[in-house]
Amino acid sequence: xxxxxxxxxxxNAEQLALGIDLGTTNSLAATxxxxxxxxxxxxxxxxxxxxxxxxxxxxxxxxxxxxxxxxMMDPGHTLFSIKRFMGRGLAxxxxxxxxxxxxxxxxxxxxxxxxxxxxxxxxxxLSAMILKKVQDVACRALDGAAVTRxxxxxxxxxxxAQRQATRxxxxxxxxxxxxxxxEPTAASLAYGLDQKGDGRIAVYDLGGGTFDISILSIExxxxxxxxxxxxxxxxxxxxxxxxxxEARREIAEQIGDEAADDPAFRQALRLxxxxxxxxxxxxxxxxxxxxxxxxxxxxxxxxxxEFEALAAPWIExxxxxxxxxxxxxxxxxxxxxxxxxxxxxxRVPAVRRRVEEFFGRVPHTELNPDEVVALGAAVQAHVxxxxxxxILLMDVTPLSLGLETMxxxxxxxxxRNSTIPCQATEGFTTYADNQTxxxxxxxxxxxxxxxxxxxxxxxxxxxxxxxxxxxxxxAVRFHIDxxxxxxxxxxxxxxxxxxxxxxxPMNGLTDDQVEVMLRESYEHAQDDFDRRRVADLRAExxxxxxxxxxxxxxxxxxxxxxxxxxxxxxLAVVEREARSDDAEVVQKARDxxxxxxxxxxxxxxxxVARTALTGKSLDEV
Amino acid sequence: xxxxxxxxxxxxxxxxxxxxxALLDPPADTDPWALFGLxxxxxxxxxxxxxxxxxxxxxxxxxxxGSDAANRDLAERNSAxxxxxYEVLRDDYARADRLVRLLxxxxxxxxxxxxxxFLMEVLEWNEAVEEARDAAPGSPPRAALDALSxxxxxxxxxxxxxxxxxxxxxxxxxxxxxxxxxxxxxxLLNALRYLDRTLADIRELRLEQAAR
Numbered sequence: 001x002x003x004x005x006x007x008x009x010x011x012n013a014e015q016l017a018l019g020i021d022l023g024t025t026n027s028l029a030a031t032x033x034x035x036x037x038x039x040x041x042x043x044x045x046x047x048x049x050x051x052x053x054x055x056x057x058x059x060x061x062x063x064x065x066x067x068x069x070x071x072m073m074d075p076g077h078t079l080f081s082i083k084r085f086m087g088r089g090l091a092x093x094x095x096x097x098x099x100x101x102x103x104x105x106x107x108x109x110x111x112x113x114x115x116x117x118x119x120x121x122x123x124x125x126l127s128a129m130i131l132k133k134v135q136d137v138a139c140r141a142l143d144g145a146a147v148t149r150x151x152x153x154x155x156x157x158x159x160x161a162q163r164q165a166t167r168x169x170x171x172x173x174x175x176x177x178x179x180x181x182x183e184p185t186a187a188s189l190a191y192g193l194d195q196k197g198d199g200r201i202a203v204y205d206l207g208g209g210t211f212d213i214s215i216l217s218i219e220x221x222x223x224x225x226x227x228x229x230x231x232x233x234x235x236x237x238x239x240x241x242x243x244x245x246e247a248r249r250e251i252a253e254q255i256g257d258e259a260a261d262d263p264a265f266r267q268a269l270r271l272x273x274x275x276x277x278x279x280x281x282x283x284x285x286x287x288x289x290x291x292x293x294x295x296x297x298x299x300x301x302x303x304x305x306e307f308e309a310l311a312a313p314w315i316e317x318x319x320x321x322x323x324x325x326x327x328x329x330x331x332x333x334x335x336x337x338x339x340x341x342x343x344x345x346x347r348v349p350a351v352r353r354r355v356e357e358f359f360g361r362v363p364h365t366e367l368n369p370d371e372v373v374a375l376g377a378a379v380q381a382h383v384x385x386x387x388x389x390x391i392l393l394m395d396v397t398p399l400s401l402g403l404e405t406m407x408x409x410x411x412x413x414x415x416r417n418s419t420i421p422c423q424a425t426e427g428f429t430t431y432a433d434n435q436t437x438x439x440x441x442x443x444x445x446x447x448x449x450x451x452x453x454x455x456x457x458x459x460x461x462x463x464x465x466x467x468x469x470x471x472x473x474x475a476v477r478f479h480i481d482x483x484x485x486x487x488x489x490x491x492x493x494x495x496x497x498x499x500x501x502x503x504x505p506m507n508g509l510t511d512d513q514v515e516v517m518l519r520e521s522y523e524h525a526q527d528d529f530d531r532r533r534v535a536d537l538r539a540e541x542x543x544x545x546x547x548x549x550x551x552x553x554x555x556x557x558x559x560x561x562x563x564x565x566x567x568x569x570x571l572a573v574v575e576r577e578a579r580s581d582d583a584e585v586v587q588k589a590r591d592x593x594x595x596x597x598x599x600x601x602x603x604x605x606x607x608v609a610r611t612a613l614t615g616k617s618l619d620e621v
Numbered sequence: 622x623x624x625x626x627x628x629x630x631x632x633x634x635x636x637x638x639x640x641x642x643a644l645l646d647p648p649a650d651t652d653p654w655a656l657f658g659l660x661x662x663x664x665x666x667x668x669x670x671x672x673x674x675x676x677x678x679x680x681x682x683x684x685x686x687g688s689d690a691a692n693r694d695l696a697e698r699n700s701a702x703x704x705x706x707y708e709v710l711r712d713d714y715a716r717a718d719r720l721v722r723l724l725x726x727x728x729x730x731x732x733x734x735x736x737x738x739f740l741m742e743v744l745e746w747n748e749a750v751e752e753a754r755d756a757a758p759g760s761p762p763r764a765a766l767d768a769l770s771x772x773x774x775x776x777x778x779x780x781x782x783x784x785x786x787x788x789x790x791x792x793x794x795x796x797x798x799x800x801x802x803x804x805x806x807x808x809l810l811n812a813l814r815y816l817d818r819t820l821a822d823i824r825e826l827r828l829e830q831a832a833r
Contacts, residue, residue: 178687179684219671219675220675222675222678222679316832320828320831320832323828323831323832324828327824327827327828383684384684384687386688389679389685392675392678392679392682392684393684394678394682418704418708419704419707419708420701420704421683421697421698421700421701421704422701422704422705422708423698423701423702423705424705479697479698479701480701481683481697482682482683482684482697482700
């Protein structure tokens with residue numbers, strides 16, 4: 001009863017909040033509706049937003065499906081896998097840079113910047129564009145309700161810099177972040193395993209670019225993470241790349257290295273390899289077909305066995321992390337009651353087989369592995385909106401936190417797999433008379449030398465009252481909050497003065513930089529929104545007119561003359577109107593054109609063309 | 622415990638009032654046992670500890686205190702204190718270490734002098750780990766490592782049992798012979814660190830070998 005009273009004080013009614021899975025390849029939103037989590041799918045389109053951004057020559061960036069479609073025609077101006085750059089410096093992402101079609105540098109705090117069409121963009125800003133698009137899609141699915149509160153998921157193995165970057169991206173997108181939740185933990189919520197009683201579960205999450213394994217216990221509705229391990233640089237992309245590298249090797253023998261490394265060709269190769277991998281999950285063999293830069297054609301049939309041999313080393317690497325997590329949890333595989341598979345890459349039969357062998361039980365695959373993280377995030381958003389107190393998530397910090405000592409070693413202050421929120425206090429003193437400041441380096445990682453761990457930044461303690469050397473007793477408090485983010489505060493205990501901490505983030509944006517980006521995005525918000533809508537509509541119209549022309553060519557003769565003329569007229573009108581910058585005008589033109597194509601669509605027996613005409617893209621069929 | 626300043630009920634945890642849900646702010650030096658409503662002692666009931674962690678987490682977790690910034694900060698702090706105390710209480714070494722310090726005994730920097738024979742033994746353990754590093758599965762060095770691991774595990778259990786006996790029934794702090802008993806406990810704890818380090822090395826090595 002007491003809780004009800006409290007809830008009334010805190011929340012009059014449950015506000016709608018989104019659960020957003022910001023993925024390497026795809027992003028998606030879900031929310032809590034009618035007593036369960038639901039993926040937000042607009043009537044007129046797809047729920048999934050490909051995590052890609054295309055920069056047209058003029059006008060605003062195109063995000064999602066439109067960007068993916070342009071990538072084939074204009075690979076030099078499309079960015080993929082932006083998540084791999086979040087919270088990373090140039091030195092960390094050398095392998096990924098091979099797939100970036102533009103110039104890249106680093107700002108003074110080690111934040112990567114992409115130079116494209118005469119402007120520069122940080123991964124945070126690009127992720128913010130994706131988040132805005134996801135929000136836009138979600139709001140459309142909710143009949144235009146403006147939802148700005150969200151739970152956003154990150155790989156469990158993301159470190160502080162990567163989590164902070166995600167949080168900053170959400171801020172730039174104008175979202176209120178209720179919580180940063182780990183992807184595998186979210187997935188465990190989506191399965192509602194607490195309904196099945198108490199037990200221990202393993203969540204194996206192989207996404208587009210990251211791998212996580214989390215071991216949880218569920219007791220009386222409390223989901224407690226016991227251990228997590230993973231690799232923020234291992235995912236389905238690597239399986240694609242293994243196939244692409246094999247194809248490239250064979251092609252280079254034929255046409256030479258230089259031609260095989262043509263950026264546009266690389267992009268085409270990447271997409272072909274991905275397509276081939278998807279086919280091989282369904283059938284025992286698949287053909288890769290490529291137009292070579294020299295104009296020739298290249299065809300090669302891959303068997304599933306060949307692909308599995310190429311993928312095996314990557315799959316074995318995921319099992320290393322599984323062993324590590326089990327050891328940290330102090331459990332054997334026989335003590336795991338349920339195994340859950342998450343992430344599109346767990347569709348690969350070899351992955352399923354190896355996971356099943358490893359844990360000795362058939363994993364859960366009932367929920368769509370691409371949707372389960374967003375669904376779980378929606379459950380957590382429901383909890384955080386005051387919707388229920390039956391479920392509680394207790395997550396852990398994936399990496400140890402430490403301080404660099406005088407000799408360059410690491411003094412650990414928080415161990416990995418500590419339940420969050422957690423805290424630690426460390427005492428410091430001065431080594432010179434009247435010293436008023438102390439500088440220290442906070443690192444995250446398991447290695448013994450600070451140089452081998454990731455520096456989260458240099459923290460400068462100032463405002464220590466002047467006193468003889470060694471007399472000051474400064475207590476520095478490290479707090480990792482429920483989002484897994486570190487905050488540092490300090491106090492001089494002998495005088496009770498609060499010392500202030502100045503932080504120079506490593507691979508991160510300062511608050512001021514985020515503010516500027518946020519302001520810029522506000523200033524352009526309506527502008528951006530309209531231009532983006534126009535850009536999306538134009539992309540859609542392009543696909544529709546292309547399909548209509550093809551349809552006219554193939555079955556146009558069967559239409560009566562009047563209908564055909566109407567249609568040709570409609571084609572001319574929509575292409576003229578699409579040049580307008582007014583989103584309303586373009587939207588009306590698109591809708592009118594869709595109506596004009598109905599007779600043609602009903603004529604066309606080819607289901608592919610029909611789908612394209614009703615506004616869906618070809619690759620969804 | 623003092624009555625809850627908000628509703629006057631007797632709280633069942635120093636971190637929050639279970640009657641009205643208000644967050645409390647106990648003094649910074651409140652010991653881990655007190656945060657779990659326990660009396661300080663060398664052994665705990667793991668099942669009871671987990672149950673209490675779940676019960677109090679449901680009262681103090683920031684998930685349930687999001688609407689107001691000051692309240693959320695206190696929820697963050699109280700959750701962190703609860704989790705920190707849990708980590709101490711559930712771990713045999715950390716719990717005994719904290720108890721020795723709580724009772725005014727020597728800290729881990731003291732009593733570090735180990736008997737010569739013990740140090741020789743530690744050297745032998747290290748050698749056994751190194752010999753097994755590149756040895757093939759099933760080879761004698763690997764079998765020797767397995768035997769060492771079992772032996773160290775058994776010795777660990779025995780040391781912990783001895784620690785519990787040594788620390789049982791303390792406080793009161795005016796207990797005769799208290800300083801000697803605490804010194805003995807510290808010696809045992811320091812020896813335990815060597816055991817634990819080697820056991821951790823063996824665990825690491827096994828993970829490495831499984832990955833090959």
